[in-house]
Amino acid sequence: MITAGIDSGAKNVKAVIMKDGRVVGKAMAPAGLDTKAAAENVYNEALSAARIAKKDVRKVFITGAGRKGCDFAQGEVSEVSAAAKGIRFIMPNVRTVIDIGAEEGKAVRLSQDGDVVDYAINEKCAAGAGTFVEAVARALETDVDKMGDLYDRSTKEIDMNAQCAVFAESELVSLIHSQTAKADIARAVLNAIGDRVVSMMRRVGVEKDVAATGGMALNRGFIRAVEKELNITISVPADPQYVGAIGAAVAAAE
């Protein structure tokens, strides 16, 4: 059976094509202004990557913040449920998953069978999400991908009030002016985001195994910060941004 899953996120839209329990094609593109058009485009791209014709797809399910207003999907799944299904498909032993995207972060605890037991969402504040790292990377004149390396090179813990992304941006300017090392600033910011996520995780309760998904999972420094704070190990699947879309494709196959 062939199904497709689309994850219409705040920043990027992702699509995967699944055939008989295997991911055979995927694509990702910025959400842009017209999220519906973006969803259709990535879907077509994923289809051609998989060399599969649209008519052969049994069902398309969609998830993500921008899932409303997309009319070619036959069903929709909540983001929490997509994160749960997606991660269990890849890592069947996971009981706690943190999914941190551009504008939203969530922590989900699962039962042994993979059902959602409890979850917490932060959608109100950029200080706990990927957008914050992007803003900081811009201010530090570096790439988002390099923030993890910077974290590793930090030698000093600095005091930073990074509870609000807007305030942090102004504080960054003074830190840069006072010759604070970029690495130390990067660590302070990633620790701050880590703190936010840890408090969400504590609210839902942490059970092993723990996994991270979403774009922020690619950021080693962030993962390290959370691991250290909770004294746990966090697994990150390959292509963590696609986990929500995989979850939607799994739901479509059920």
Next chain:
Amino acid sequence: MSDGKKEFWRWPESRWTNLEIDWKKGKYITAGIDVGSVSTQGVIMVDGELYCYGNIRTGSNSPDSAINVFNKATEGTGLTLRDIHFTVGTGYGRVNVPFGNRAITEIACHARGANWMYGPAVRTVLDMGGQDCKAIKIDDKGKVVAFLMNDKCAAGTGRGMEVFADLLGVPIEDIGEMSLNVAEEPPPVSSTCVIFAKSEAATLLRAGWPKEKVLAAYCSAMAHRVLSLLEKVNVEREFAITGGIAKNQGVVKRLTKELGLEACEAKWHNKAYAERGFPFDTQIAGAIGAALFGKALAEKARR
């Protein structure tokens, strides 16, 4: 940052002197310096009367900002630091006022200043500053009874408003009026976080909303945000607003409407000041409070 581009967030700096006073005849000349995270104010009082003030943007370090505001306030008056008997520092950078004799929290100073500016009937002060927002309950002497503060999030602060001024290319002092220029009140911007609200506003603009409507939606969101803080303190009459956002009628009108309680008119309680048309600047409340504390402390020191 500037590269020749107009900076819409830049609000005008100002200063003023009370020409009726000859400071040389003063017994107690005191200074209140309020070094905030976004703006810095300096007030000089001669025997407890407002003599002059300055209002500037805070620079990259607090000691310089304190000195700059003193110079701005005393411009053309001939007053120098040596003529000041007592200086009280307040605000975020209060401990970094190089010529300060004492540091007092901005909560106490805003309470005292609001009491002096708006009059002893004031029981609730809402100070909407550049980087935080406080609801302060006070008694008839201007003493703090209770307070609540949001200093963790830019939503509902002047900094948030500056971000919007830049995004929409509207001078910050025009935002309030413009936001009231809508036929129908739009729903507030749904995002709490300024960063998210910014992307939401950009989407609305692209969808063809006029700037006025987007500003109305943001001012309304800001009013909601502050309202949730006020709801926790049980607002009592009289209700006065201080700080920079007090100048934004777009926020103030929406806030008082939802609260169901009029805010005090921005007018001197001191009749003589009101009649003479002394400028009533809601941003100097903290510095006024500090200068008043300075007077009390100077008197105590001399006794």
